[in-house]
Amino acid sequence: MSDQPSAVAPPTGVEPDLAHHGDAEATAGLIDLAVNVRRARPPAWLADPIAATLTDLARYPDPAPARAAVAARHRRHPNEVLLTAGAAEAFVLIAQALRGVHRPVVVHPQFTEPEAALRAVGHPVERVLLDAADDFRLDPSRVPADADLVMIGNPTNPTSVLHPAQTVAALARPGRVLVVDEAFADTTIATGHPGEPESLAERRDLPGLLVVRSLTKTWGLAGLRIGYLLGTPELLSRLAAVQPLWAVSTPALAAASACASAVAVQAERAIAADLAADREHLVARLTDLPGVRVVGRPASAFVLLHLPGATAVRAALRERGWAVRRGDTFPGLGPDWLRVAVRDRNTTDAFIDVLRETMEA
Numbered sequence: 001m002s003d004q005p006s007a008v009a010p011p012t013g014v015e016p017d018l019a020h021h022g023d024a025e026a027t028a029g030l031i032d033l034a035v036n037v038r039r040a041r042p043p044a045w046l047a048d049p050i051a052a053t054l055t056d057l058a059r060y061p062d063p064a065p066a067r068a069a070v071a072a073r074h075r076r077h078p079n080e081v082l083l084t085a086g087a088a089e090a091f092v093l094i095a096q097a098l099r100g101v102h103r104p105v106v107v108h109p110q111f112t113e114p115e116a117a118l119r120a121v122g123h124p125v126e127r128v129l130l131d132a133a134d135d136f137r138l139d140p141s142r143v144p145a146d147a148d149l150v151m152i153g154n155p156t157n158p159t160s161v162l163h164p165a166q167t168v169a170a171l172a173r174p175g176r177v178l179v180v181d182e183a184f185a186d187t188t189i190a191t192g193h194p195g196e197p198e199s200l201a202e203r204r205d206l207p208g209l210l211v212v213r214s215l216t217k218t219w220g221l222a223g224l225r226i227g228y229l230l231g232t233p234e235l236l237s238r239l240a241a242v243q244p245l246w247a248v249s250t251p252a253l254a255a256a257s258a259c260a261s262a263v264a265v266q267a268e269r270a271i272a273a274d275l276a277a278d279r280e281h282l283v284a285r286l287t288d289l290p291g292v293r294v295v296g297r298p299a300s301a302f303v304l305l306h307l308p309g310a311t312a313v314r315a316a317l318r319e320r321g322w323a324v325r326r327g328d329t330f331p332g333l334g335p336d337w338l339r340v341a342v343r344d345r346n347t348t349d350a351f352i353d354v355l356r357e358t359m360e361a
Contacts, residue, residue, distance in 0.1 A: 018112040018119070020329040022339075030323040033341045033351060036157070036184070036301045037222045038271070045263055046219060049254040061246050066256040070228055073260040074201045079233040082240055083248045083256060086225040087183045087214040091117040093229075094149075094179060094210065096242040099123075101177070104149040107138065108331040109159055111181060114151040115331070129332040130159075132306070135296035138163045140170040153181040154198060155188055158330055158339040160298035162188055165198040172206040177235070183214035183227070184300040189272040201230055210235060215259045217301065218268055226252040275301060279342045285352040286340075291359065302341050307359075311335045316358045322351060 025034035032039075042050075063083050071078040084090045095117040098104075106115045107128045118125050128143055130136040136159045143150055150171050155162040172178045180200055190197035201211050211230040216222040226248065229236060248256075258264060282303055286292050293306040304327065307313060314324055327337025340351075 016112070016331050017329045018116040018331075020112075020326075022325045025323045025325055027323065030318065030321055031347070031351070032323050033343065033347075034323040034325040034339075035222075036217055036341050038218055038220050038301070040220060042220060043267065045261070046255065046258045049258045050224070050251045053250045053254045057250060059250070061248060061250045061253055063248060063253055066248075066253040066260075069257040069260040073265065074230060076202070076204065076230060077233075080204070080230060080236065082229040082231075082236045082243070083253065084227045084229060084243070085247050085249075085252070086216055086222075087181065087212050087227040088113050088117075089225075089243075089247065090212045090227055090229050090239075092120075093239040093243055094118075094151075094177075095121045095123065097238045098149060098177060101149040103144065103147045105143055105147040105151070106331075107143070107150070107152040109136070109156070109333050110151075110153040110330070111157045111183070112330060114179065114181065118151075127331055132295050136161045137296075138167050140167060143171060148175060149177045149179070151179040151181070153183070154200075155184050155300040157181075157184060157300070158302065158325065158327065158333070158337075159296065159304050160300045160302055161296050162198050162299035165200055165203075168198070169200060169203065169206055172209055174207045177208045177210060178206070179210045179212060181212045183212065184217060185213070186218050186268050187272055187275055187301045188299050189269065189276050195269075208235070215255060218271055219255070219259055221252075221255055224252050224255055225249075226255050228256065275342060278344060278348070279303065281345050282340070282342055282348045285348060289352070289356060289359065302339050304337060304339050306337055308336050310338045313355070313358055314338060316361065317354065320354050320358065322354055 022034040026032040067078045067081045067083055071081045091114045104118055104123050105126045105128055115125050154168055168180055182199055182201060185196045185199045188196055203209060209231060214227040279298055283294050283298060286294050286305055291308060294303055295306060314326055317324055325339035327333040327339060328335045
């Protein structure tokens with residue numbers, strides 16, 4: 001056992017609702033800043049291949065072409081790719097296949113489905129809670145040395161923190177499975193870096209690494225359900241053994257192939273650049289509001305903010321037609337936190353006006 005009392009056991013009081021997600025906030029008639037899915041219409045190079053599959057749905061799905069396309073994108077072998085029905089299915093497969101782990105640790109605050117999936121099959125999950133006072137930065141030494149399953153997001157939902165790849169990689173070691181949720185990696189950008197900064201998707205040298213990816217965010221495919229896992233063939237074969245047959249539909253496979261193309265990657269980088277500019281505008285407007293604190297340096301499609309009385313503010317925003325994501329369902333946060341999706345500047349400006357009026361009311 002580790003002699004470092006750094007892993008925090010679940011509290012004995014009221015537990016966060018791990019099953020709550022942003023779609024529960026974004027009800028009909030509200031302007032949606034609660035869900036982190038990009039709303040733009042899919043481009044023709046994506047929409048057309050998906051539509052073309054609708055005339056051939058009598059055939060069982062064949063994942064081989066899509067698996068090869070995804071592998072080529074990440075400079076891997078096809079047997080290092082497992083296609084899934086979104087990232088959420090990937091977490092279920094991990095929980096089901098790795099029942100033998102003895103000390104699973106989840107680094108929070110982060111997307112709650114990894115922990116929820118582990119708990120659903122009886123894993124006794126421990127939490128390492130990152131500190132807002134330290135901008136939610138990761139210190140690998142806080143993870144117990146004998147943790148044999150570690151799960152972390154990068155960039156992390158809901159904090160929007162992008163951890164350095166070197167820091168995340170330091171969590172890998174023989175005898176441990178390291179799961180890095182990169183569902184939002186394609187939203188990140190850095191000056192002088194041609195690809196996704198801090199991604200481990202192409203790393204084949206780290207023992208026990210599993211990278212979770214999603215195609216639903218940037219490309220607006222949440223309803224189609226498509227994602228994938230990257231890892232060693234041995235590890236992925238264990239996960240594939242508990243995956244239902246034909247888990248990924250033919251239209252979703254077409255989307256995976258299209259989103260792995262050179263055209264898609266180039267478009268993704270342009271979208272990430274535009275997103276960065278819109279995010280800077282949102283952060284600047286938020287920091288102008290008294291009492292609002294944006295923690296750290298957001299790097300993804302959403303911003304986490306601290307606002308005393310956020311529960312009442314969120315309710316008042318709903319009455320005025322705006323949906324934002326509550327923060328108290330994320331372990332390590334509480335009722336004074338809100339997550340806000342990055343949108344275009346006009347939407348942001350309108351939101352800031354309403355938020356200011358709400359706070360002054």
